[in-house]
Amino acid sequence: MxxxxxxxxxxxxxxxxxxxxxxxxxxKGVAEMLDVRPPTAISAIQRxxxxxxxxxxxxxYIKLTRKGLKIAKSVYRRxxxxxxxxxxxxxxxxxxxxxxxxxxxxxxxxxxxxRFELLTNFIKFDPSILKKWREYCEEHCDEK
Amino acid sequence: MxxxxxxxxxxxxxxxxxxxxxxxxxxKGVAEMLDVRPPTAISAIQRxxxxxxxxxxxxxYIKLTRKGLKIAKSVYRRxxxxxxxxxxxxxxxxxxxxxxxxxxxxxxxxxxxxRFELLTNFIKFDPSILKKWREYCEEHCDEK
DNA sequence: TTATAATATTAGAGGAAGCTAATATTATAA
DNA sequence: TTATAATATTAGCTTCCTCTAATATTATAA
Numbered sequence: 001m002x003x004x005x006x007x008x009x010x011x012x013x014x015x016x017x018x019x020x021x022x023x024x025x026x027x028k029g030v031a032e033m034l035d036v037r038p039p040t041a042i043s044a045i046q047r048x049x050x051x052x053x054x055x056x057x058x059x060x061y062i063k064l065t066r067k068g069l070k071i072a073k074s075v076y077r078r079x080x081x082x083x084x085x086x087x088x089x090x091x092x093x094x095x096x097x098x099x100x101x102x103x104x105x106x107x108x109x110x111x112x113x114x115r116f117e118l119l120t121n122f123i124k125f126d127p128s129i130l131k132k133w134r135e136y137c138e139e140h141c142d143e144k
Numbered sequence: 145m146x147x148x149x150x151x152x153x154x155x156x157x158x159x160x161x162x163x164x165x166x167x168x169x170x171x172k173g174v175a176e177m178l179d180v181r182p183p184t185a186i187s188a189i190q191r192x193x194x195x196x197x198x199x200x201x202x203x204x205y206i207k208l209t210r211k212g213l214k215i216a217k218s219v220y221r222r223x224x225x226x227x228x229x230x231x232x233x234x235x236x237x238x239x240x241x242x243x244x245x246x247x248x249x250x251x252x253x254x255x256x257x258x259r260f261e262l263l264t265n266f267i268k269f270d271p272s273i274l275k276k277w278r279e280y281c282e283e284h285c286d287e288k
Numbered sequence: 289t290t291a292t293a294a295t296a297t298t299a300g301a302g303g304a305a306g307c308t309a310a311t312a313t314t315a316t317a318a
Numbered sequence: 319t320t321a322t323a324a325t326a327t328t329a330g331c332t333t334c335c336t337c338t339a340a341t342a343t344t345a346t347a348a
Contacts, residue, residue: 007305036306037306043304058326109244115236115281180336183296186297
């Protein structure tokens with residue numbers, strides 16, 4: 001599977017999320033979700049279409065192909081895993097965690113994602129460790 | 145402090161590391177470290193010079209300014225923290241960890257970095273937790 | 289000291305990703 | 319059904335970041 005840029009990954013992820021809600025995505029929704037202007041979204045969508053990662057009918061729907069969906073899901077999975085780690089384990093606010101998860105999600109491998117998930121569960125579902133960690137964090141988090 | 149692109153952060157970090165070894169950095173070293181051609185390095189160095197993050201004498205040395213050094217150190221610190229986390233806690237090989245740390249280092253805040261460091265120390269320096277985590281990881285890491 | 293090698297720089301091109309302004313199409317409401 | 323609003327697209331420009339080829343400077347070795 002070819003490597004695409006992190007920007008293009010963002011577009012696939014956004015289209016995937018819109019598809020979840022509405023079956024198909026539209027240019028306006030994509031542009032709004034990624035906070036870009038419609039022409040910017042269009043040009044990304046056209047490149048993704050050339051890569052056969054989605055199908056785009058003129059003035060019509062946008063739909064991920066099987067290959068596109070696969071990439072989109074994997075990006076979103078990394079995003080989710082990192083977000084949960086930042087919020088539930090590192091104890092960061094959701095608002096600051098979101099953009100950081102969005103930044104990191106393009107850099108980690110499947111194996112790394114899995115390890116993040118394991119560590120999250122290891123801590124989260126062991127009350128004594130979770131408690132110890134929370135206390136440790138509380139105690140040291142104002143240092144330096 | 146102005147936000148610069150992650151590419152420019154990479155250049156500052158590389159120059160910082162070269163400075164550590166040789167007092168001053170040179171174009172060739174920077175280009176080699178970042179795996180780009182000299183003209184690419186030059187153009188980045190010129191932009192950084194305009195931002196007053198480094199001083200660059202024609203055909204001569206490259207030296208970070210105080211502002212540049214501050215950014216470089218902070219990037220490198222994030223890099224180090226993430227690398228140690230990936231290797232010592234998540235148990236990943238150094239070769240796969242390096243590029244992933246390089247990717248993530250541009251996305252995390254100072255607070256997030258600190259939390260990563262705390263979590264690393266919390267696990268690393270508690271032998272019983274470390275042992276439990278290693279076993280847990282070993283047991284589950286082949287799933288999915 | 290001068291020729292050669294190494295290094296640095298400039299010039300110019302290209303792709304990615306963004307924008308605005310203008311235009312085309314589709315959807316909606318009178 | 320037709321005028322208007324909403325949406326999508328095209329055209330053309332900008333900046334960032336990369337490259338190669340050509341040129342300039344500095345360092346080294348004969």
